[in-house]
Amino acid sequence: MPTAAQNIPVRNGNSANELSRSVSNSFNPTYENLSTSPTASFSSPPNSYGGVGGSRASTKQLKPFHTQDIKVLLLENVNLSGQDILRKQGYQVEAIKSSLPEDQLIEKIQDVHVIGIRSKTQLSADVLKHAKNLIVIGCFCIGTNQVDLKFAADAGICVFNSPFSNSRSVAEQMIGEIICLARQIGDRSNELHRGVWNKVSAGCWEVRGKTLGIVGYGHVGAQLSVLAESMGMKVIYYDVVNLMGLGTATQVGSLNELLQGSDFVTLHVPELAETKNLISEAQIAQMKNGSYLLNASRGSVVDIAALIKGMKEGKLAGAALDVFPNEPAGNGEHFHNQLNSWAEELRGLKNLILTPHIGGSTEEAQSAIGVEVADALVKYVNMGITSGAVNMPEVTLRHLTQDEPNHVRVIYIHKNVPGVLRRVNEILGNHNVDKQMTDSRGDVAYLMADISSVNTSEIKELYQSLEDLGSRIRTRVLY
Numbered sequence: 001m002p003t004a005a006q007n008i009p010v011r012n013g014n015s016a017n018e019l020s021r022s023v024s025n026s027f028n029p030t031y032e033n034l035s036t037s038p039t040a041s042f043s044s045p046p047n048s049y050g051g052v053g054g055s056r057a058s059t060k061q062l063k064p065f066h067t068q069d070i071k072v073l074l075l076e077n078v079n080l081s082g083q084d085i086l087r088k089q090g091y092q093v094e095a096i097k098s099s100l101p102e103d104q105l106i107e108k109i110q111d112v113h114v115i116g117i118r119s120k121t122q123l124s125a126d127v128l129k130h131a132k133n134l135i136v137i138g139c140f141c142i143g144t145n146q147v148d149l150k151f152a153a154d155a156g157i158c159v160f161n162s163p164f165s166n167s168r169s170v171a172e173q174m175i176g177e178i179i180c181l182a183r184q185i186g187d188r189s190n191e192l193h194r195g196v197w198n199k200v201s202a203g204c205w206e207v208r209g210k211t212l213g214i215v216g217y218g219h220v221g222a223q224l225s226v227l228a229e230s231m232g233m234k235v236i237y238y239d240v241v242n243l244m245g246l247g248t249a250t251q252v253g254s255l256n257e258l259l260q261g262s263d264f265v266t267l268h269v270p271e272l273a274e275t276k277n278l279i280s281e282a283q284i285a286q287m288k289n290g291s292y293l294l295n296a297s298r299g300s301v302v303d304i305a306a307l308i309k310g311m312k313e314g315k316l317a318g319a320a321l322d323v324f325p326n327e328p329a330g331n332g333e334h335f336h337n338q339l340n341s342w343a344e345e346l347r348g349l350k351n352l353i354l355t356p357h358i359g360g361s362t363e364e365a366q367s368a369i370g371v372e373v374a375d376a377l378v379k380y381v382n383m384g385i386t387s388g389a390v391n392m393p394e395v396t397l398r399h400l401t402q403d404e405p406n407h408v409r410v411i412y413i414h415k416n417v418p419g420v421l422r423r424v425n426e427i428l429g430n431h432n433v434d435k436q437m438t439d440s441r442g443d444v445a446y447l448m449a450d451i452s453s454v455n456t457s458e459i460k461e462l463y464q465s466l467e468d469l470g471s472r473i474r475t476r477v478l479y
């Protein structure tokens with residue numbers, strides 16, 4: 001088995017590197033040569049990568065093929081911490097600061113193996129169907145609503161995110177905004193920036209003793225709950241799941257109960273069909289007169305026309321919006337009616353804090369997310385490990401060691417239908433299956449097996465036999 005580029009026979013005057021590149025260019029199983037490996041070379045990992053479990057000295061680093069062939073596209077200014085991890089693997093990394101218009105995204109996604117995005121880039125089925133080589137998507141953020149997770153799973157594309165690394169940052173922003181709204185600090189600051197001294201106390205309040213109503217008591221909501229209580233606020237929350245309240249926070253039985261009892265309402269639910277316009281005219285009508293509404297979840301969760309009405313009528317004393325139904329691809333002067341029809345009207349409202357989706361935008365959060373998601377991508381690309389995946393079963397195996405030179409790791413993503421394991425094990429059965437794990441999630445199942453005593457020619461045969469099964473979604477053989 002070739003274990004390094006220099007061991008590969010040189011054909012047609014090509015250098016070993018050129019050869020290894022040419023054999024591994026096609027990553028998609030539907031392509032000739034393709035593969036995820038039968039014809040590929042093994043390259044030693046850079047020192048940066050510690051692998052999974054066990055001591056570094058004994059771990060055998062698996063690579064799907066020559067790392068230089070792995071193309072990674074990172075959009076939306078993914079933090080350098082993540083870019084560095086991927087570059088140190090030797091992958092080809094292109095990093096772009098903004099998201100891309102759909103036509104450019106489709107063009108670029110066609111030949112990448114890995115894509116990293118944040119909340120803005122829409123990876124719909126229409127886009128993903130062009131991604132012929134894509135094996136994995138990294139959402140360098142919490143939300144994954146921007147990705148068609150089902151389409152991706154059915155196409156054998158694994159999706160990872162960072163479930164909580166920016167939760168604290170969002171919670172702290174909420175605390176800052178709650179105080180700013182209660183004291184009208186945004187308006188006073190804007191006035192003074194214009195040269196106007198306007199010292200008022202009317203309609204300005206302490207937050208101590210006021211009730212905060214949190215809708216969605218997950219990672220962000222729970223962090224916020226603790227911070228708010230420490231400032232002397234009473235916390236109630238509404239969630240579709242029964243959850244234990246932190247401190248003295250109390251769960252209420254309905255959204256209306258929360259709206260009726262809160263001085264401040266903050267929204268921390270995911271974007272779902274059920275959360276679209278969760279807060280509209282009828283819900284605002286339930287809120288206390290002179291209360292405040294804050295949304296840092298997704299733009300679809302609040303009906304903005306209803307919010308504008310509530311603000312103009314004085315039902316709401318203030319609001320803070322960090323997210324919007326349509327958000328620009330990058331930085332610049334974009335917040336006008338062409339983007340969202342009510343933008344100018346919003347800009348004219350008093351005691352309304354508008355922020356450009358920065359809830360998770362802190363140095364701490366972005367650098368932690370960069371490391372977390374890039375690590376998950378490397379483990380998936382190099383070793384097939386799906387721990388933390390949001391659309392595939394979570395499957396992992398103890399690592400192979402240097403003492404196991406003729407072992408290969410087989411990954412078989414397949415339709416979750418009866419009889420597949422029997423057929424796969426018939427194929428693997430000519431070898432010793434050292435360890436194996438399989439799990440399913442919905443229509444898709446993921447099998448990982450380490451088999452021993454496999455020679456180079458057998459790898460291709462093994463691969464082809466698995467590819468020929470009708471249940472196949474994607475086969476990868478790593479060695």
Ligand SMILES: NC(=O)c1ccc[n+]([C@@H]2O[C@H](COP(=O)([O-])OP(=O)(O)OC[C@H]3O[C@@H](n4cnc5c(N)ncnc54)[C@H](O)[C@@H]3O)[C@@H](O)[C@H]2O)c1
Binds near residue numbers: 221269322323361
């Ligand atoms: N503004 C930002 O920069 C920023 C940063 C992080 C997260 N977010 C958004 O905030 C959302 C929440 O983040 P999180 O980490 O707390 O998510 P999470 O998954 O930990 O928590 C979400 C909670 O909402 C609950 N929920 C779901 N549907 C609900 C409904 N209809 N009514 C009430 N509760 C419901 C869930 O049961 C869960 O407890 C994310 O999905 C993301 O869209 C925004």
Ligand SMILES: O=C(O)[C@H](O)COP(=O)(O)O
Binds near residue numbers: 141
């Ligand atoms: O889903 C998230 O984590 C937040 O909405 C932040 O998204 P961003 O990384 O695009 O700022």
